[in-house]
Amino acid sequence: MTFGTHLAEGRKRRKLSQQDVAIEVPCSRESISKYETGERQLPKDMYEPILKTLDDPETYFHGWKETSGYVSIPYFDGDYINHQPLNMLYLAKLESAEALEHLKNIRWEKPSNALTEEEREDARKAMKEVLDAAASMVNLVAAFCREYRFSMKDIFKVWHVSLKSRRYKK
Template sequence: MSKSKLTQSFKEVRNGLTQEQLAMELNVSRESISKYENGHVRIPADITNILMAKADSPRLAFAIRNEYTKTGPIWLDGPNADLHRSSVREKALEEIAELVKCLTEFSFAKPLKNLSEWEKPKLHHLLEEAVEAITGLEHLLVVVCEETGISYTDVWQNHHTQLRAKGYVQ
């Protein structure tokens, strides 16, 4: 396994603890911590769950989802990423507007399996806009949670509770 955002996030979550101290907290060997951090061994799901409960790190959540599912947004850390709350807000609004435009222009009236060849690229574009909007919104959530100290995990848990209360999930 090569170094990844997950191994970087794992190191950040250690937050000043030595590998030995974290190993004791996680009930694993110090050598295991070293292997996780260096990308030599995949971090087990139970360890990532413990780390999320302990650290409530939105960036770790991003990295876990991407590492294990190869889906979802990845943390934007390139030279063109501006993660100031105002910039993230503006980008999220821009991406949402582009998605709304695509949704408004695309008809879902007929079964999607019957789309013509010229309609399929429009649907694909709509899906790309949805992913960009999701990425923008998730970055907004993370930036605001990190800056204010609001728990990222609690925001999601509250959302899940509301979904259950409304009968959308069991």
């Protein structure tokens, strides 16, 4: 599925017209239409204003993927995913527990250049599990935002401020 298709779906979920989006971005309604149909490629500098305008959790995920390539958190939309917050909480707990178990297998006391191939493979597996846990947590945030009609943009803004106040981020 193209980002344009995700853009159209997110706009419809938010009950916005192409004109509504065009006014906020700003660009023409025709441009929005062409981005959605794939007739025109969305310029990289347009992702941020469009994503902020839509403020749709699922569309944010697809925008991250489009703008960053593989370094992104995927939106969980598989057959076995139930987006109700309680179900997503269960998944996040399960994935976090698995990640913590795999982290126990890392040989933290050894320098990375002294690890055997088997120990390096254990570290790779642990990183995959950590990413599973991180993705499940961010998908939990998306599920809450959708269920409680919170703005994901506003939640992230407040979170970024709290990271700065705790000196986790400059």
